[in-house]
Amino acid sequence: MATRRWFLGLALIFCVCLIPALSVDKTNFKTCEQSSFCRRQRSLEPGPSQYRALLGSAKLTADKFEIQLINDKTKVPLLLEVFGLHGNMTRIKINELKPLKPRYEVIDVLVGTPASENLQVTGQDDNTLELSLGDGGQKLLVTGSPFRLDVLSDQELVLSVNSRGLLYFEHLRARKDTLSAKVSSAVGNMWHKVKNLFSSDSEKTNTASENDNQSAGEEPETVNEEETKKEEDEAGMWEETFKTHTDSKPSGPSSVGLDFSLPGFEHVYGIPEHADNLRLRTTESTDPYRLYNLDVFQYELYNTMALYGAVPLLLAHNIHRTLGIFWLNAAETWVDISSNTAGKTLFGKMLQYMQGGGETPQTDVRWMSESGIIDFFLLLGPSPTAVFKQYASLTGTQALPPYFSIGYHQCRWNYNDEDDVRNVDASFDEHDIPYDVIWLDIEHADGKRYFTWDPHKFPTPKNMLTGLKEKRRKMVAIVDPHIKIDSAYRIHSEIRSRNYYVKTKDGSDYEGWCWPGSAAYPDFTNPEMRAWWSSMFSYDQYEGSMDNLFVWNDMNEPSVFNGPEVTMHKDAVHWGGWEHRDIHNMYGLYVHQATAEGLIHRSGGKERPFVLTRAFFAGSQRYGAVWTGDNAADWEHLKISIPMCLSLALAGISFCGADVGGFFKNPETELLVRWYQAGAYQPFFRAHAHLDTPRREPWLHGQTNTDIIREAIQQRYALLPFWYTLFYNAHRDAEPVMRPLWVEFPEDMSTFAIDDQYMLGSALLVHPVTEANAREVHIYLPGIGEVWYDVHTYQKYKAPQKLYQPVTSSTIPVYQRGGSIIPRKDRPRRSSDCMQSDPFTLYVALDLQGEAQGQLYLDDGHSFNYQQNEFVYRKFNYSHGQLTSSSLDPQGTFETSEWLERVIIIGSSKPNSITLHQPDGSETQLEFEYNSQTSVLTVRKPGVNIASDFTMSLR
Ligand SMILES: *[C@@H]1O[C@H](CO)[C@@H](O)[C@H](O)[C@H]1NC(C)=O
Ligand SMILES: *[C@@H]1O[C@H](CO)[C@@H](O)[C@H](O)[C@H]1NC(C)=O
Numbered sequence: 001m002a003t004r005r006w007f008l009g010l011a012l013i014f015c016v017c018l019i020p021a022l023s024v025d026k027t028n029f030k031t032c033e034q035s036s037f038c039r040r041q042r043s044l045e046p047g048p049s050q051y052r053a054l055l056g057s058a059k060l061t062a063d064k065f066e067i068q069l070i071n072d073k074t075k076v077p078l079l080l081e082v083f084g085l086h087g088n089m090t091r092i093k094i095n096e097l098k099p100l101k102p103r104y105e106v107i108d109v110l111v112g113t114p115a116s117e118n119l120q121v122t123g124q125d126d127n128t129l130e131l132s133l134g135d136g137g138q139k140l141l142v143t144g145s146p147f148r149l150d151v152l153s154d155q156e157l158v159l160s161v162n163s164r165g166l167l168y169f170e171h172l173r174a175r176k177d178t179l180s181a182k183v184s185s186a187v188g189n190m191w192h193k194v195k196n197l198f199s200s201d202s203e204k205t206n207t208a209s210e211n212d213n214q215s216a217g218e219e220p221e222t223v224n225e226e227e228t229k230k231e232e233d234e235a236g237m238w239e240e241t242f243k244t245h246t247d248s249k250p251s252g253p254s255s256v257g258l259d260f261s262l263p264g265f266e267h268v269y270g271i272p273e274h275a276d277n278l279r280l281r282t283t284e285s286t287d288p289y290r291l292y293n294l295d296v297f298q299y300e301l302y303n304t305m306a307l308y309g310a311v312p313l314l315l316a317h318n319i320h321r322t323l324g325i326f327w328l329n330a331a332e333t334w335v336d337i338s339s340n341t342a343g344k345t346l347f348g349k350m351l352q353y354m355q356g357g358g359e360t361p362q363t364d365v366r367w368m369s370e371s372g373i374i375d376f377f378l379l380l381g382p383s384p385t386a387v388f389k390q391y392a393s394l395t396g397t398q399a400l401p402p403y404f405s406i407g408y409h410q411c412r413w414n415y416n417d418e419d420d421v422r423n424v425d426a427s428f429d430e431h432d433i434p435y436d437v438i439w440l441d442i443e444h445a446d447g448k449r450y451f452t453w454d455p456h457k458f459p460t461p462k463n464m465l466t467g468l469k470e471k472r473r474k475m476v477a478i479v480d481p482h483i484k485i486d487s488a489y490r491i492h493s494e495i496r497s498r499n500y501y502v503k504t505k506d507g508s509d510y511e512g513w514c515w516p517g518s519a520a521y522p523d524f525t526n527p528e529m530r531a532w533w534s535s536m537f538s539y540d541q542y543e544g545s546m547d548n549l550f551v552w553n554d555m556n557e558p559s560v561f562n563g564p565e566v567t568m569h570k571d572a573v574h575w576g577g578w579e580h581r582d583i584h585n586m587y588g589l590y591v592h593q594a595t596a597e598g599l600i601h602r603s604g605g606k607e608r609p610f611v612l613t614r615a616f617f618a619g620s621q622r623y624g625a626v627w628t629g630d631n632a633a634d635w636e637h638l639k640i641s642i643p644m645c646l647s648l649a650l651a652g653i654s655f656c657g658a659d660v661g662g663f664f665k666n667p668e669t670e671l672l673v674r675w676y677q678a679g680a681y682q683p684f685f686r687a688h689a690h691l692d693t694p695r696r697e698p699w700l701h702g703q704t705n706t707d708i709i710r711e712a713i714q715q716r717y718a719l720l721p722f723w724y725t726l727f728y729n730a731h732r733d734a735e736p737v738m739r740p741l742w743v744e745f746p747e748d749m750s751t752f753a754i755d756d757q758y759m760l761g762s763a764l765l766v767h768p769v770t771e772a773n774a775r776e777v778h779i780y781l782p783g784i785g786e787v788w789y790d791v792h793t794y795q796k797y798k799a800p801q802k803l804y805q806p807v808t809s810s811t812i813p814v815y816q817r818g819g820s821i822i823p824r825k826d827r828p829r830r831s832s833d834c835m836q837s838d839p840f841t842l843y844v845a846l847d848l849q850g851e852a853q854g855q856l857y858l859d860d861g862h863s864f865n866y867q868q869n870e871f872v873y874r875k876f877n878y879s880h881g882q883l884t885s886s887s888l889d890p891q892g893t894f895e896t897s898e899w900l901e902r903v904i905i906i907g908s909s910k911p912n913s914i915t916l917h918q919p920d921g922s923e924t925q926l927e928f929e930y931n932s933q934t935s936v937l938t939v940r941k942p943g944v945n946i947a948s949d950f951t952m953s954l955r
Contacts, residue, residue: 024300028243029565032287036236037255038334041168041368042288046259049146049165053080055129058142063116065131068097069147069167076171082140084117084133088381089390090140090151092161094256094374100172103254104372104582106328108590109619111396138380153380158323160261166366168257169374175238175252245564248505248571251579257368258376260325265316266361267752269740270324270650271335273307273616273628275299278643278740278755280314280337288334288368293585293615295559295566298632298664301640308557308629309616310585311651313391314365317384319747324379324387326394329369330586330617332570336366370570371582384743385735391652392734396622398654399596400731403861404474405550405610405625406723407436407832408713409686410697411476411659414443417457418464421475424697425468429830431699433710434717436831438468439476439552439686448516449489450479451536453544461544472833474548476612480555481524481591484516491536495522500529502580503573510572512560521558521568524590525583526575530597537598547603550610551595556588557615588615589623596623606863612684616653625655625684633662633693638675639770643755645682649736654727656738657684666693669701670772670809676709677812678768680716681760683723683737708810714828715812721823721840721856726761728857728873737761745782748800754780763820763845763854764791767805767813777813779803787818789845789906794934796907818907819847821854821876826902836861839901840946844878846907852878856946859894870894872947881911881954885944898946903939911954916942919949926952 032038050071057068069078076096083091091114095103122139123130131140139152149161237253239246262268268280271289283289283304291310299307312327314335327333341361367376379390410428415421421438428435446452453461468475483492483501495501501509501520509520523529539545560568570581580587592613599609611624620626628644631637641658648656660679661667667675676698679685689696698709716723726737736743739759741751757767757779765788767779781788781799788797791814797803805813816822822843829835844852859871873889883903910930915923927940937954944950 024298036240037370040235041257046164049162049167051147051167052145053142053147055144065119078169084119086115086117087390090378092376096171104578106330110394157263163261164259166259170253170255242564254371256374258374259366262316262363263360265318265363267317268363269315270313272311272647272651273309275301275640278646279753282339283336284338288336291333293557293588295557301636308614311618313651315650322381322384322387326377327367328375329372330583331370331372331581333369338364384746388734395619397734398621398730401727402608402610404436404832409437410435411439411686411688413441413691421464433698434713437474437476441478442515449484451491451542465546465548469548472831476550476552478552478554482514482519485518485520505571513562523575524594530594533594534598534601537602552612553591553595554614556591558587586617589617589620592623621653626653628658630663631659633665633667635772637662645738646740649738654730654737655683657682659688661687661696663688664690669705673705673708674769677712680712681766718824718826720832721825725855725857748782751782763817763822765815769807774807776804776806779805788815791816794906794936816845818845819852820845821852823856837897839899841902844905883952885950896947900942900944900946905937907935908937913955914939915953917951
């Protein structure tokens with residue numbers, strides 16, 4: 001939430017009350033031109049690189065290859081390291097050979113150091129070295145002058161690095177205006193060291209050219225210091241002012257940048273979070289995509305501005321291959337995308353082709369970060385799923401959510417008091433609408449002191465939580481990372497006395513303005529601080545909490561109302577002496593991590609946590625769910641929730657949703673209803689609303705609309721077994737829950753830019769209605785030789801085809817893919833927990849060969865016991881008139897009483913008899929019904945335990 005601060009902040013600071021304008025104030029946020037390193041880097045145009053690789057300095061050790069690079073202007077040497085990693089991955093790092101002081105390298109994001117593969121130098125000429133990676137299918141060509149890298153896979157060029165000469169590395173240097181004799185001699189010494197280093201190195205290897213020796217050994221040209229200082233200041237290298245904020249830049253310029261060329265690729269994706277289409281646009285005439293976690297008030301759509309989270313992973317896809325570039329850097333980052341086919345019409349391309357000038361389409365990507373080192377991973381696929389697995393091997397997979405958390409969540413800013421909570425809870429039952437969780441926003445705490453309860457509004461939180469528990473429901477309360485400065489507030493005084501706050505550049509506790517007024521920010525980069533924070537979630541520390549209370553981390557970009565761009569000053573200081581500049585994009589990840597670990601800790605390590613976060617980074621999937629922040633009640637915001645969550649899913653974060661109804665503004669009823677229908681088919685399903693909006697609980701919009709909303713939520717609950725299985729596949733195998741069509745149909749180019757429909761797993765295609773007054777939607781059903789079934793009518797469609805689907809206000813266009821089997825629980829209940837022992841129905845949708853497959857995963861739904869094999873993982877296979885159920889993982893030992901109530905076979909012919917065969921040899925004739933109009937066969941009461949083997953034969 002962000003709006004109130006304008007009332008509060010403005011009222012408090014200027015004593016005026018303004019109505020906020022309903023769009024982002026772009027001047028609060030920097031453009032590339034206003035971010036000095038972005039401006040400096042962008043002013044370097046493509047051309048021959050200023051860098052050379054000194055081939056004579058090449059070294060091959062057990063796990064890596066290294067070589068020095070030299071910039072012909074600055075003469076500052078860099079070290080390039082190449083690590084061939086298991087599973088078609090390569091890691092490349094570039095750092096200064098001898099930086100003045102260490103440069104920040106990201107920690108805590110990778111889940112481990114991936115195993116190295118064999119690297120060999122397999123060829124060399126005057127200007128090139130050839131390295132073979134892994135089994136030899138991949139090659140890396142290192143060109144000396146100008147420096148570039150080319151990656152080949154099976155003889156085919158898939159990617160080039162620095163081929164446009166945009167390698168940019170601002171070496172650390174002493175500040176000119178403090179250039180005392182001491183510093184100057186230190187710098188002098190450094191140059192001598194550099195010189196020695198180079199001459200000794202070249203002596204050792206004896207192959208570096210004469211030229212290399214000379215240039216590396218030269219002293220830098222003497223320049224007019226006054227002149228340089230002036231130039232540098234103008235460029236914002238030593239100090240930078242934005243609006244009223246000055247960044248003191250104690251380390252001076254330190255940015256890094258690099259370009260990647262992707263021949264044969266016209267479609268790139270990823271690098272969330274942006275409110276933009278799934279397919280990334282070229283940025284030649286706009287700002288680059290920005291990755292800098294920010295609390296953007298009423299964000300604008302279809303642009304490249306930064307939002308709350310950042311995952312520096314970009315995917316490229318064409319009909320032959322998918323690949324990924326993971327740029328491991330947590331500082332402010334900008335990504336430029338250009339293409340040689342952008343703007344060309346199809347006719348233009350054809351003309352060019354016919355005239356013989358058909359150049360290969362190519363996309364170029366340029367990364368620019370403010371500090372740190374260059375550290376990137378090339379994920380060479382070749383399939384989309386291979387890239388997902390490669391990325392997950394680096395940053396982990398989606399945490400398996402507790403079952404309740406994939407149900408429906410009811411939130412608003414704010415449920416006012418315990419009575420309000422009780423009434424809302426009771427109204428769900430009165431209107432027969434399932435829900436699992438009711439949420440409390442910042443007003444629940446005592447004066448925005450998190451971990452406390454307002455003594456008047458929430459005097460007996462345990463009674464309230466017990467009441468919910470009796471209904472088998474949960475609560476989520478907000479815990480934000482800004483801590484009210486108040487010596488009587490225990491959390492604050494403990495953090496202060498333990499010296500756990502982030503510091504200013506001068507060493508005092510960093511203070512900013514946020515919800516509680518004056519606030520300080522715990523230094524979550526400090527592992528001791530995180531452990532302490534985690535311990536605060538213990539039941540004896542967090543008073544009034546119980547095991548059905550879960551947590552929401554908001555404002556963790558971090559949001560600082562009076563800070564530059566509404567966030568923390570970049571020269572603030574963290575644990576280890578690192579500047580906020582270096583770690584900014586990771587702050588929210590650390591808050592999320594410490595909170596999730598706290599919930600695990602309070603249960604003695606037994607229970608899975610649920611924590612929602614607004615800010616995120618690579619690896620956030622390991623800690624819980626993400627939502628798209630403070631959206632608005634507009635049709636366009638509903639529409640963009642799809643590509644926003646798809647981009648997150650591609651970047652490893654599957655548990656994503658958008659505020660149903662829109663956070664700001666008051667949705668018209670039609671929009672709200674459509675949003676429920678769309679949200680029911682997105683991974684994280686929560687309604688939320690701003691404090692200033694009228695109440696909008698599902699039953700407040702007339703009987704018809706209540707019925708439609710109930711129906712949407714019930715569809716969600718019926719599919720929970722399917723959702724849970726998808727989450728297990730995400731957790732276990734890194735398969736995105738919600739995925740773009742092209743992931744399932746990688747060779748169908750017409751799917752590459754589609755983002756108004758998507759797949760859930762490989763079985764359901766969803767195309768929510770996102771237009772006002774819609775009478776029909778245009779649907780694309782992909783898959784040569786495949787069929788799809790409308791899940792509501794069982795109508796069968798041959799693919800590929802474009803379909804005009806008429807819709808009414810209650811239609812949610814969803815299609816089951818022929819060849820899939822989906823488990824459901826079709827008895828509506830109050831909450832997911834109430835459905836625990838309900839029986840299953842299998843929906844078997846036959847393909848044109850009359851076959852289908854599917855899976856079901858289940859466990860206790862809340863503990864970590866599944867890691868001790870307490871799970872059921874089943875495989876269903878329908879083939880030649882036989883449905884068999886077998887174990888997909890025989891290690892699973894979970895025992896359940898859940899049973900199979902019904903099997904619905906869609907696209908079937910009518911059998912004469914159906915026999916159930918069980919492992920004990922028993923045979924039972926089953927009753928069935930056949931609808932010849934829809935070709936749907938309903939098999940009644942197989943009655944078998946869902947975890948047991950069986951075969952059902954149709955004759
Ligand atoms: C690596 O790439 C090759 C093709 O270049 C592919 O056959 C192989 O399956 C890939 N390995 C992995 C682990 O993805
Ligand atoms: C399904 O069963 C058929 C017949 O037993 C078998 O040939 C086929 O390989 C099975 N399919 C899968 C995916 O297990």
